[in-house]
Amino acid sequence: MSNFLTNVADIGSWIWAYPLLILIVICGIVYSVRLGFLQFRHFPYIMKQTFGSIFKKSEGEGTVSPFQAAATALACTVGASNIVGVPIAIAFGGPGAVFWMWMCAFIGMIVKFGEIVLGIKYREKNEDGVYVSGPMYYMSKGFPNKKAGKIMAWMMSFTMMLFVPFTISAQSVSAVQSAGTIGINPIVTGAILTVLIGIITFGGIKRIASVTDKMVPIMVILYLIGALIVIGINGTEIPGAFASIFTSAFTGHAALGGFAGAGVSAAIRWGFARGAYSTDLGMGSAAMGHAAATTDHPVRQGFWGVFEVVVSGLMICTMSGLTVLCTGVWNDAPAEQAAAMPTMAFQSVFGNETGGIIVSVAMLFFVVSTMIVQVYYGERQCEFFLGTKIAKIGKLIFVLSVFLGAVLNLSTIFAFLDLILGIALFPHLIALIVMSGQVVELKNEFFTDPRYYLRDVGEKASRKGRAS
Template sequence: METFLGLVSSVSNWLWGVPLLVLLGGGGLFLSIYLGFFQFKYLPFILGQTFGKIFSKPEGEGTVSPFQAATAALASTVGASNIVGVPVAIAFGGPGAIFWMWVFALLGSASKFSEILLGIKYREKNAEGEFVGGPMYYLSKGLKSKFLGGCFAFFLMIEIVPSIATQSVSFIQTAGTIGISSMVSAAIMTVIVLVVVYGGIQRITKVTEKMVPIMAILYLVGALVIIIVNITELPGVIVLIFKSAFTPIAATGGFAGSTIAGALRWGSARGTYSNEAGMGTAPMAHCAAVTDHPVRQAFWGIFEIIVDTMLICTMTAFVVLTTGLWETVPAAEAASIPARAFQSVFGNSFGGGMVTFFIMMFVLSTIIVLVFYGEKQAEFLFGTKVGKVMKIVNVSAIVFGAIGGIEFLYQFLDLLLALVIIPNMIGLVMLRKEIKESLDDFFGNPKYYPKAKVKERKAE
């Protein structure tokens, strides 16, 4: 068994090195070029259609509002790694890792936009009359590859079980720091998740549309206070980020130093993993949204990149760098830097309690949406009845995280996730013409894009 697990670990480490970073980063770059870097060209319009229409009533078919769908997808991506993953990237990749995090996030926005667009285009209604969709549908119907669609659904369905268990462990360990026992934590999580997910996508989105903005805003405000306290350091930090992205940085204090390759590797990983661009999970939440055109809903994928990576992860990075803790705290303890930073400004008890609260809420929101994603994979493969059974299995994984017993499955997490990403990225690249046709249809039609009228008149 040890030999087998060692082989799995070796294969996973290899896949999550150059191959997947090339597939995700290169795929995002290819789509960005092919689609004319639309995410930059039309950015003001995209911001107006997302941030500017959070409370607007949408037109078209669907079950939930575009903003509700976006917050459900964000609930999955805005997790504990936004707080503890960023300082780890800095500890091993240096401040330059943040520059590459931004680059890969911006390129990845083309991938996330594309998968949501295709998800809406190929969505359908299930036996209960609910809109469902995602890579398993557009791979099967659009690419006409039931094999790739089935692979995506199967591997994601399996991956989600240990993923929920590991999230559960994070919640339990964090709650343990304020004296809550593991079984009490597991019971609280289980009850909350059951109440939310058994209300279906409508209840999930009603919860996430309130929970995600509140927890994100509170965290950003807390981080902003810390940055303001250390505001004199910010200009130097910004210069350091750009400079160390292209030059090696020497060891200092607890920081062991980093190379350009190290900055690129850790930054690209953080930019890719934090927002799930290219992983194919977001479309499953977005496919229930009310929309009049697939492109309009796909804009919310770029909204998610901005909130998750460009705002939350960036603020965490500024907290880590402006306080100077990245230079004194050893790399092995890098995950504790945000808590130490909050404690340095808000006091040990209150500051530590704030970070504990944020991590617990981020983890809880992630689990809620993961249970839903797992159910939809089983539903695609075996029908709605098996999907409901899988929901029970996924909720049970919360308890397994508390009592243990499936730790060996953790060894397969990275490998299974790689096997999810590969068919999805293949599908996005192969269906690129359909993506571009939809994009051209939207921006060439005055009904959707008002400035299209100007172009028509000039042509006349």
């Protein structure tokens, strides 16, 4: 069995280290160039349309508000990967992995924007009257070669159905390990999480949205405040932490304390792999979360994809990375204990009991929100692949997979995660590249039609919008 897991991990590592990394970069470059580096040129406007419009009533069709849709998608994005994924990347790739996570985030902004735009364009209502969408819908309906598009959609839908139980278990095991640091039995934690997730997810998208739009802002703000306190108390270490991030990103990092050392390729591989998890880069899951959003144009909802990556891939991941680097716990603990590093960092400032409780509570909020939405996403994949009735059975299976976190270890889960996700992303990233022209058309429409961008910013800015 150990040889089998080793082979699975080796194949997953190779996929992420070479072909998938290249494809992700190509996709990000294609979208950045074809959309005129939208994520940078219109960044202030995008932030105004997202951060500045959270409480605004939206026009158009949909079931939930744009922020509720974004909170649902962000609930999936902001999870254990943002807390334990960063130290795992550092443990295996060195401090330079944080730099490559940032690069992944900048690419992820525009790719996620494209996913949501296509998702809104091709969304439809299912048998229950609920808006549904996602990669499987826009690949099967919008890919130039219809037959190839359907094959790619079915391939991704099937592999993502396999992926969901493992990613749910990865979130669960992170919470179980974190709770274990304050003496809570893993079986008890797993059982409580399973019941809680089941109660929420069987209430449908409206209940999920009503929970996540309250949970996400609270958990993000509280975690960032705690991380800032830890970093602030270790403020003298901040310059050294940033120096190690930038230097080891291009030179690697020698062995130090519990850290075994890592080269540049390891920093890139682990930075991009964990960065993709923390931003959902190329997964298309955001398109499922935004399907029910009330919006007047696909591009306006696409801006929330940039918002999500700013929060998850830049703000939270940076804070998580700095806490383990500034406190020095990254070179005190061996790689197999990477999931416990955030707890160790907080304990070094707040004390063993208080620090453990803070991280455990933060982890609980993060993983619960993520698992809630992952169950919903899994159900949508089942619905596309097997139909609405079978999807309800699939939902039960996904809920029960929460309990696997109490009995599986993190290395086993991540070995399968990397392999399955790598296989799933290939057809989707290819489809995104091929369909990028449709996103460009919708972007041009939004920035030139007087009903949208021109109405928002006025005639002076409209001339700038036409030039873009």
